[in-house]
Amino acid sequence: MWPLDRGSKKPLFEQIVDEIERRISYGEFPPGSLLPSERKLAEQLGVNRSTVVLAYAELRALGMIESQTGSGTRVTKHKWGITPKHTPNWHRYVEGGSFLPNLPFLRRIREALQKNKALIDFASGELGADLSPVKEINTLMDENHYTEYLGYDNPQGFVPLRQALVAYLEHYRGIQTTESSILITSGSQQSLYLITQCLLAPGDAVAIEDPSYCYSLPMFQSAGLRLFRLPVDDKGVRPEEIRSLYKKHRIKMVFLNPNYQNPTGTVLDPERRVELLHIASELGLPIVEDDPFSLTDYHGTPPQPLKSADSIGSILYIGSFSKIAASGLRVGWMVAPHSVVERLADARQQMDFGLSVVPQKVAAQFLNSFYFRPHLDRLRMDLLYKRDLLIEALQKELPDLVSFSVPQGGLHLWCKIGTEVNDHKLLEEAIRNGMIYVPGSVYGSDSGYVRFTFARPKAADIPLGVSKFAAALRTVLG
Structure with missing residues (x-):
C-alpha cells in the first residue's frame, strides 16, 4: 500500500481519494476491478475505518466507484463520453494464464x-x-573496476565463471566436469524451470520427495506435469519406491535434494545412494539433484553429491550461491550433458538474452579469492x-x-x-x-x-x- 503523509495539511481521506483516482486513471485499477474492503484498506493504511468510509463515499459521488451488497466495492465499469470506451477484462486474463500463482x-x-x-x-x-560475505564482495568490487563493454554475454554464461566452477566443483564437491557442460542460471529455481519447460511435456509423470520444496513451486503444475511422491524418512527416500512409480506411472524424471533436504534436513543414506544410482542406470531414468546446502555442513565434512558417483550421465546437478554466499547475486549453475546445456541455453536466451555479466564476474572473483574458504x-x-x-x-x-x-x-x-x-x-x-x-x-x-x-x-x-x-x-x- 501507498504511504500517507500524516504531516500534510490535506486530510487523510482526501489523500486516499487522490491516490485511488490516480491509480484508476493510470489503469492500475481498471474498470470493474475489486477494491479492498473498507476494513481491509483501513488496516493496510493504518487509519480508522471511518476515514476510508469517507474516502469511498467521495469516490462514489464522483462516479468512479460503485458498491453493491455482497459484491464489494469496484471501479465503475463505464466512463462517460461521446463514444463508450471498453477496458480489457484484465481479471479474465490474470485468471486465464497457464503459469499458476504462488500458493x-x-x-x-x-x-x-x-x-x-x-x-x-x-x-x-x-x-x-x-x-553473507558483504564486506568481502564489496572489497572485490572496489578492487576490480568493470571497464569492459557490457554487451550480451555467452548464452551458457560468463566463461571465467564457468572455468572457476570447474575447479570449485572438483575441489569441494568431487565432481569432474568441463566448462562446456555448465550452464549459468539465475538460481536453482530457474534451473528447475528450464528443465520442466524444455525437457518434459504436459502429461509427463515425475517423482518428487514428500515433503519437498518442489511441492511449493507451482511451476510443475504450470507445466502440466503429474506429480508423484517419494516419502522421506530419516534416511531419505527409499529407492524401491522409484522402481514402483516407474512401473505404475512411467515416471520420466526424479527430483531429489539428497543432502540436508529442504525442509526435513535429512541426508540420503549411503546404501540407498548406491541403490538409487543402480535403479536410475537400469531404467535409463534422469535424476535432477538439487544441492544447495552441502557446504553448510556444520563439521566441515559435507556428504558427497550423487553426481560425484555418476559414471553414465544420469544426473542433472543444480547448485547456487544463494545458500552459501549471497542470494542477491542471483547466480546458480547446472551441470549436464552438453546437448542438454545447449538446449536449455537456447531457451534461456529466448527469455532474457543471458544473465547480467556483472554478478557473474563478482561470483567468479569470489570463488577464486582467498576470501571464499x-x-x-x-x-x-x-x-x-x-x-x-x-x-x-x-x-x-x-x-x-x-x-x-x-x-x-x-x-x-x-x-x-x-x-x-x-x-x-x-x-x-x-x-x-x-x-x-x-x-x-x-x-x-x-x-x-x-x-x-x-x-x-x-x-x-x-x-x-x-x-x-x-x-x-x-x-x-x-
Missing part, C-alpha cells in the same frame, strides 16, 4: 513481510545479512550457533508440544507439533505476535508441521521469535 500461504507470508519489516523472519529461506568456515560456525539457539529456545518454550530431528547442516529445522492444530489460524496468530515461519503443508505435509529457517533472523532475535511462536500456539490451542 496462498506463500503469498500471505510475502504480504506480511512487506507490510511489517519488524517481523522476526523464520520464513525466508536465505542467509541473513550477518552471514574462510567465509565457508565462518558460515558453518555461525549456522551451528543459530541452530543451537533455536533448539534451546524450543526446548525451553515448548518441551512437550514440538518434536524434531537435529540437522547437521542446512538452514532449516523441521518440527512436528504434537497435537492437532489449524495451520491457517496458527500462522495468523504468529504474525499478530510479531514472528513468521512457513507451515509444513506448503511442502506437501499434513497440517501440524513447521519449517523454521534460522539463517535469516539475527541470533539475538531467535529466542524472542520462538517465545512469540509459543504464545501463538498456546493461544490457538486454547
Whole structure:
C-alpha cells in the first residue's frame, strides 16, 4: 500500500481519494476491478475505518466507484463520453494464464513481510545479512573496476565463471566436469524451470520427495506435469519406491535434494545412494539433484553429491550461491550433458538474452579469492550457533508440544507439533505476535508441521521469535 503523509495539511481521506483516482486513471485499477474492503484498506493504511468510509463515499459521488451488497466495492465499469470506451477484462486474463500463482500461504507470508519489516523472519529461506560475505564482495568490487563493454554475454554464461566452477566443483564437491557442460542460471529455481519447460511435456509423470520444496513451486503444475511422491524418512527416500512409480506411472524424471533436504534436513543414506544410482542406470531414468546446502555442513565434512558417483550421465546437478554466499547475486549453475546445456541455453536466451555479466564476474572473483574458504568456515560456525539457539529456545518454550530431528547442516529445522492444530489460524496468530515461519503443508505435509529457517533472523532475535511462536500456539490451542 501507498504511504500517507500524516504531516500534510490535506486530510487523510482526501489523500486516499487522490491516490485511488490516480491509480484508476493510470489503469492500475481498471474498470470493474475489486477494491479492498473498507476494513481491509483501513488496516493496510493504518487509519480508522471511518476515514476510508469517507474516502469511498467521495469516490462514489464522483462516479468512479460503485458498491453493491455482497459484491464489494469496484471501479465503475463505464466512463462517460461521446463514444463508450471498453477496458480489457484484465481479471479474465490474470485468471486465464497457464503459469499458476504462488500458493496462498506463500503469498500471505510475502504480504506480511512487506507490510511489517519488524517481523522476526523464520520464513525466508536465505542467509541473513550477518552471514553473507558483504564486506568481502564489496572489497572485490572496489578492487576490480568493470571497464569492459557490457554487451550480451555467452548464452551458457560468463566463461571465467564457468572455468572457476570447474575447479570449485572438483575441489569441494568431487565432481569432474568441463566448462562446456555448465550452464549459468539465475538460481536453482530457474534451473528447475528450464528443465520442466524444455525437457518434459504436459502429461509427463515425475517423482518428487514428500515433503519437498518442489511441492511449493507451482511451476510443475504450470507445466502440466503429474506429480508423484517419494516419502522421506530419516534416511531419505527409499529407492524401491522409484522402481514402483516407474512401473505404475512411467515416471520420466526424479527430483531429489539428497543432502540436508529442504525442509526435513535429512541426508540420503549411503546404501540407498548406491541403490538409487543402480535403479536410475537400469531404467535409463534422469535424476535432477538439487544441492544447495552441502557446504553448510556444520563439521566441515559435507556428504558427497550423487553426481560425484555418476559414471553414465544420469544426473542433472543444480547448485547456487544463494545458500552459501549471497542470494542477491542471483547466480546458480547446472551441470549436464552438453546437448542438454545447449538446449536449455537456447531457451534461456529466448527469455532474457543471458544473465547480467556483472554478478557473474563478482561470483567468479569470489570463488577464486582467498576470501571464499574462510567465509565457508565462518558460515558453518555461525549456522551451528543459530541452530543451537533455536533448539534451546524450543526446548525451553515448548518441551512437550514440538518434536524434531537435529540437522547437521542446512538452514532449516523441521518440527512436528504434537497435537492437532489449524495451520491457517496458527500462522495468523504468529504474525499478530510479531514472528513468521512457513507451515509444513506448503511442502506437501499434513497440517501440524513447521519449517523454521534460522539463517535469516539475527541470533539475538531467535529466542524472542520462538517465545512469540509459543504464545501463538498456546493461544490457538486454547
